[in-house]
Amino acid sequence: xxxxxxxxxxxxxSEGASLELRCNYSYGATPYLFWYVQSPGQxxxxxxxxxxxxxLVQGIKGFEAEFKRSQSSFNLRKPSVHWSDAAEYFCAVxxxxxxxxxxxxxxxxxxxxx
Amino acid sequence: GAVVSQHPSRVICKSGTSVKIxxxxxxxxxxxxxxxxxxxxxxxxxxxxxxxxxxxxxxQGVEKDKFLINHASLTLSTLTVTSAHPEDSSFYICSxxxxxxxxxxxxxxxTRLTVV
Numbered sequence: 001x002x003x004x005x006x007x008x009x010x011x012x013x014s015e016g017a018s019l020e021l022r023c024n025y026s027y028g029a030t031p032y033l034f035w036y037v038q039s040p041g042q043x044x045x046x047x048x049x050x051x052x053x054x055x056l057v058q059g060i061k062g063f064e065a066e067f068k069r070s071q072s073s074f075n076l077r078k079p080s081v082h083w084s085d086a087a088e089y090f091c092a093v094x095x096x097x098x099x100x101x102x103x104x105x106x107x108x109x110x111x112x113x114x
Numbered sequence: 115g116a117v118v119s120q121h122p123s124r125v126i127c128k129s130g131t132s133v134k135i136x137x138x139x140x141x142x143x144x145x146x147x148x149x150x151x152x153x154x155x156x157x158x159x160x161x162x163x164x165x166x167x168x169x170x171x172x173x174q175g176v177e178k179d180k181f182l183i184n185h186a187s188l189t190l191s192t193l194t195v196t197s198a199h200p201e202d203s204s205f206y207i208c209s210x211x212x213x214x215x216x217x218x219x220x221x222x223x224x225t226r227l228t229v230v
């Protein structure tokens with residue numbers, strides 16, 4: 001079955017500390033992986049995506065993610081968290097074709113403490 | 115980047131009435147659009163896949179007669195919640211991917227539906 005697992009429901013990080021959000025996937029075909037961020041009551045904003053090539057991808061707002069095929073993981077990282085990073089983060093997997101929907105994980109809520 | 119516009123952002127309606135939500139791709143053609151529903155503090159659940167010029171494909175458990183989807187053009191898909199009830203209150207989000215491969219999905223701003 002195709003699925004995305006985000007093991008951490010809620011994470012609290014001190015401002016300035018590093019962050020890692022975990023994502024594991026199960027997908028039958030070659031996975032195309034995404035991380036989105038959602039602020040309360042808002043739509044989703046793409047942070048970064050992995051299609052192929054370099055397994056370490058850089059995104060917006062200082063985020064990066066590393067694709068590890070052997071571990072079926074695509075963890076999101078940021079070296080220094082800012083208070084404005086507090087939001088809901090979703091990992092998603094999809095097929096290469098545009099006609100297929102993305103499958104989302106349940107999300108991780110990030111809180112940032114001062 | 116590509117933009118998907120969703121309207122309205124918020125709507126309150128009376129129980130028993132119908133509500134239409136529009137989703138437009140502003141600078142690309144989307145042969146396929148997707149409708150998701152999100153409950154508070156939960157993930158996005160795919161409701162249906164909307165294909166231009168053909169009937170939508172609904173996910174298991176989604177009532178197609180309650181959630182009518184029309185995709186009349188390459189830039190517009192609509193979701194109509196018919197005979198809305200309080201349990202239909204939710205956050206609805208549309209999404210579209212540009213044609214071709216290696217494309218990301220762009221999301222609308224979402225619609226907060228409250229049925230009173």
